[in-house]
Amino acid sequence: xxxxxxxxxxxxxxxxxxxxxxxxxxxxxxxxxxxxxxxxxxxxxxxxxxxxxxxxxxxxxxxxxxxxxxxxxxxxxxxxxxxxxxxxxxxxxxxxxxxxxxxxxxxxxxxxxxxxxxxxxxxxxxxxxxxxxxxxxxxxxxxxxxxxxxxxxxxxxxxxxxxxxxxxxxxxxxxxxxxxxxxxxxxxxxxxxxxxxxxxxxxxxxxxxxxxxxxxxxxxxxxxxxxxxxxxxxxxxxxxxxxxxxxxxxxxxxxxxxxxxxxxxxxxxxxx
Amino acid sequence: xxxxxxxxxxxxxxxxxxxxxxxxxxxxxxxxxxxxxxxxxxxxxxxxxxxxxxxxxxxxxxxxxxxxxxxxxxxxxxxxxxxxxxxxxxxxxxxxxxxxxxxxxxxxxxxxxxxxxxxxxxxxxxxxxxxxxxxxxxxxxxxxxxxxxxxxxxxxxxxxxxxxxxxxxxxxxxxxxxxxxxxxxxxxxxxxxxxxxxxxxxxxxxxxxxxxxxxxxxxxxxxxxxxxxxxxxxxxxxxxxxxxxxxxxxxxxxxxxxxxxxxxxxxxxxxxxxxxxxxxxxxxxxxxxxxxxxxxxxxxxxxxxxxxxxxxxxxxxxxxxxxxxxxxxxxxxxxxxxxxxxxxxxxxxxxxxxxxxxxxxxxxxxxxxxxxxxxxxxxxxxxxxxxxxxxxxxxxxxxxxxxxxxxxxxxxxxxxxxxxxxxxxxxxxxxxxxxx
Numbered sequence: 126x127x128x129x130x131x132x133x134x135x136x137x138x139x140x141x142x143x144x145x146x147x148x149x150x151x152x153x154x155x156x157x158x159x160x161x162x163x164x165x166x167x168x169x170x171x172x173x174x175x176x177x178x179x180x181x182x183x184x185x186x187x188x189x190x191x192x193x194x195x196x197x198x199x200x201x202x203x204x205x206x207x208x209x210x211x212x213x214x215x216x217x218x219x220x221x222x223x224x225x226x227x228x229x230x231x232x233x234x235x236x237x238x239x240x241x242x243x244x245x246x247x248x249x250x251x252x253x254x255x256x257x258x259x260x261x262x263x264x265x266x267x268x269x270x271x272x273x274x275x276x277x278x279x280x281x282x283x284x285x286x287x288x289x290x291x292x293x294x295x296x297x298x299x300x301x302x303x304x305x306x307x308x309x310x311x312x313x314x315x316x317x318x319x320x321x322x323x324x325x326x327x328x329x330x331x332x333x334x335x336x337x338x339x340x341x342x343x344x345x346x347x348x349x350x351x352x353x354x355x356x357x358x359x360x361x362x363x364x365x366x367x368x369x370x371x372x373x374x375x376x377x378x379x380x381x382x383x384x385x386x387x388x389x390x391x392x393x394x395x396x397x
Numbered sequence: 398x399x400x401x402x403x404x405x406x407x408x409x410x411x412x413x414x415x416x417x418x419x420x421x422x423x424x425x426x427x428x429x430x431x432x433x434x435x436x437x438x439x440x441x442x443x444x445x446x447x448x449x450x451x452x453x454x455x456x457x458x459x460x461x462x463x464x465x466x467x468x469x470x471x472x473x474x475x476x477x478x479x480x481x482x483x484x485x486x487x488x489x490x491x492x493x494x495x496x497x498x499x500x501x502x503x504x505x506x507x508x509x510x511x512x513x514x515x516x517x518x519x520x521x522x523x524x525x526x527x528x529x530x531x532x533x534x535x536x537x538x539x540x541x542x543x544x545x546x547x548x549x550x551x552x553x554x555x556x557x558x559x560x561x562x563x564x565x566x567x568x569x570x571x572x573x574x575x576x577x578x579x580x581x582x583x584x585x586x587x588x589x590x591x592x593x594x595x596x597x598x599x600x601x602x603x604x605x606x607x608x609x610x611x612x613x614x615x616x617x618x619x620x621x622x623x624x625x626x627x628x629x630x631x632x633x634x635x636x637x638x639x640x641x642x643x644x645x646x647x648x649x650x651x652x653x654x655x656x657x658x659x660x661x662x663x664x665x666x667x668x669x670x671x672x673x674x675x676x677x678x679x680x681x682x683x684x685x686x687x688x689x690x691x692x693x694x695x696x697x698x699x700x701x702x703x704x705x706x707x708x709x710x711x712x713x714x715x716x717x718x719x720x721x722x723x724x725x726x727x728x729x730x731x732x733x734x735x736x737x738x739x740x741x742x743x744x745x746x747x748x749x750x751x752x753x754x755x756x757x758x759x760x761x762x763x764x765x766x767x768x769x770x771x772x773x774x775x776x777x778x779x780x781x782x783x784x785x786x787x788x789x790x791x792x793x794x795x796x797x798x799x800x801x802x803x804x805x806x807x808x809x810x811x812x813x814x815x816x817x818x819x820x821x822x823x824x825x826x827x828x829x830x831x832x833x
Contacts, residue, residue, distance in 0.1 A: 355428065
C-alpha cells in the first residue's frame with residue numbers, strides 16, 4: 126500500500142475528500158443538535174455557543190430508552206430470523222442448483238422493487254386481524270420479510286465463492302448435510318454471514334415506513350422517535366437533530382466497532 | 398457487545414415502570430407548539446386522574462393524517478384519542494367512525510365554543526370532536542415600511558390595494574419581497590390560500606350539481622392575479638414556500654406583507670422568535686368581489702374513534718384538554734400568548750389575554766365571520782371554506798395545487814393549467830359517482 130501512496134498521493138486526498146463529503150451531513154446534524162433553535166436556522170456557521178438545551182427538551186418529551194429497546198430487539202430478532210431462513214435456502218441454491226434457481230433468485234429480488242406503500246393496506250389489515258399492530262413481533266416479521274431477499278442474495282454469492290471441494294471432502298469423511306453446514310460452511314463463510322447480518326441490522330434500524338405505519342406507541346422504534354420531532358410549523362431543527370443524533374448513536378458505535386468484519390465481508394471474494 | 402446488553406436492560410426497566418395498573422389511553426397528535434404544551438401540562442391531568450395513564454404518539458401533520466386515516470378506515474383500533482381537523486370530523490362522523498359527543502358534562506360549557514368552529518366539527522348538529530385550537534386567515538404587515546411609504550391600512554383592505562402596495566414596497570436588492578404567499582403545492586398548503594382567493598373573486602370549486610368550475614372566468618381572474626402578484630412581487634422561489642417557510646421569511650424581515658393563518662400571530666409577535674415583533678401590523682384578509690369565503694376556518698380537534706376500548710377515559714381527557722380551565726392553566730404557566738386560540742368566547746373576554754395579544758380581536762372576528770356552510774358568492778353543495786368536505790378532495794386539491802404551482806413557475810400558462818385540471822377533476826368526479 127505504501128508504494129501506491131507515494132506514487133499517487135492524490136488517491137489519498139481524493140479518498141479523504143469523498144469521505145468528508147459523505148460524512149458532512151452527519152457532522153452537521155451533530156453540530157445542529159448542540160445549537161439553540163434560533164442558531165439552527167440562522168446562516169450556517171461552524172462557530173456558536175454549544176448548548177444542551179435541545180437534548181434536555183428532547184429527553185423531557187419522549188421516552189428514549191423505550192424506543193431504543195424496541196429498535197434493538199426488533200433489528201436483532203429480525204436479523205437472526207432472516208439468517209435462520211436464508212442460510213439453508215442460500216445453501217440449497219449455491220450447492221444444489223436446479224434450472225429454476227436463477228429465476229427464483231431474480232424473482233426474490235424483484236419483490237424489493239415494489240414500493241412498500243403498494244402493500245401497505247394488505248399488510249396493515251393482516252396485522253390488525255392477527256393482533257400484531259403495535260407489537261414488536263409484528264414489526265420483526267415484516268422486517269424479516271423485507272430483508273430476506275437481500276440476505277439470501279448476499280449469502281448466495283458468498284457461498285458460491287467457497288471451494289466446493291472442501292464440502293465434498295467433508296462428505297467423503299462421512300459428514301451429513303447438517304454437519305456439512307454447521308462444521309464447514311458456516312465457519313468458512315463467517316465473514317460473509319457477519320457482514321450480511323450487520324447490513325440487515327442497519328437496514329432494520331433505519332427503516333421508517335413500516336415502523337411509522339404499523340406501530341403507535343408500545344412497539345415504536347427510534348425512527349418513530351425521530352419522526353415525532355419533525356414539525357410543519359415553528360422551529361424544530363435543533364431538537365430534530367438532537368433526537369436524530371441520539372437515535373443513530375448506538376448503530377454508529379456498533380458499526381464502528383464491527384467495521385473490520387464489515388469491510389472484510391463486503392470485499393470477501395472480490396479479488397480473485 | 399456490552400453496550401448492546403446495557404441498553405435493553407435500561408429499556409426493560411423503563412418499560413416495566415411505565416405499565417402500572419392504570420387504564421392507558423393512546424393519543425395521536427400533531428407536533429406543533431400548542432400540542433407540545435398540552436403534552437407537557439398533561440402531568441397535571443395524570444395527577445388529578447391517577448387511574449388514567451397517557452401514552453403519546455406525536456407525528457408530523459402529513460404523517461399523522463395518513464396514519465390516523467388508515468387506522469380509522471380499517472378499524473385498526475390503535476388510538477383512543479385522535480387529533481383531526483375540520484376536514485375529517487364531519488365526514489368521519491357521517492360514517493359512524495367517531496364517538497358522537499352529545500352528552501358532555503355541564504361544566505364543560507359547550508355553548509362557550511365559538512359557533513363556526515362548533516359547526517365545522519359537527520355532523521347533523523352533533524359534535525364529533527372537541528376543538529383544541531382554531532384559526533382563520535388574516536393579513537400581517539410591517540408598520541414601519543407602511544409608514545415610510547405613507548401607506549395607511551384601511552379597516553378592510555382589498556386585493557387591488559394589496560397589489561399596489563406590494564409594487565411600492567417590493568425591494569429585491571435589499572432582500573425584501575412586497576408580499577409572501579403560499580406557493581408550495583398541496584391541498585392544505587397553496588390550495589388553502591388559493592381557495593380563499595377564488596372565493597373572494599366570486600368563484601367556487603363546484604356548482605350545485607357537483608360540476609367542477611375550475612376554468613370559469615372567476616378562477617381565471619383569481620389565478621392570473623395570484624400568479625402575477627406572487628411572481629412579480631413575491632420572494633425568490635415562491636413556489637416552494639409553504640406556511641412554515643413564509644413564517645420564517647416574514648419573521649426575519651424579508652416580507653412586507655403576508656396573508657396566512659391567524660395561528661402564526663403569537664409566534665411572530667414573540668420577540669424571541671421574530672425580528673419584526675415591534676413593527677407588526679394586523680388586518681383582515683383582503684377581499685375582491687365578495688367578502689364571502691375570503692378567509693378560511695380550520696381547527697385541530699380531539700376525537701374519540703368508535704373502536705376505542707377506553708372511551709370514558711378518553712372523554713375525560715379530551716374534555717380536560719379543551720376546557721376553559723385548561724386555557725387558564727396554559728395562560729398562567731406558559732404565558733397568555735401561548736394559550737390555544739380560537740376555540741372559546743371566554744378566552745377572548747379574558748382581560749389578561751386581550752392585554753397580552755393585541756391581535757385577539759382580529760382573530761375572533763375572522764373566525765366568527767368564516768362560515769363553512771356558506772363560503773362562496775354563488776351557492777355550493779359542500780362544507781368548508783378552503784376545502785371541499787368530500788373524501789376525494791385531498792387528491793383533487795393536491796392535483797390542482799400542482800398545476801397552479803406550475804403556472805406560478807411559468808411552466809405552463811394559467812389557462813392551460815386550469816383547462817387541464819378542469820378535465821381531470823371532471824373525470825375524477827364522474828368516476829366517484831357525483832356526475833352522470
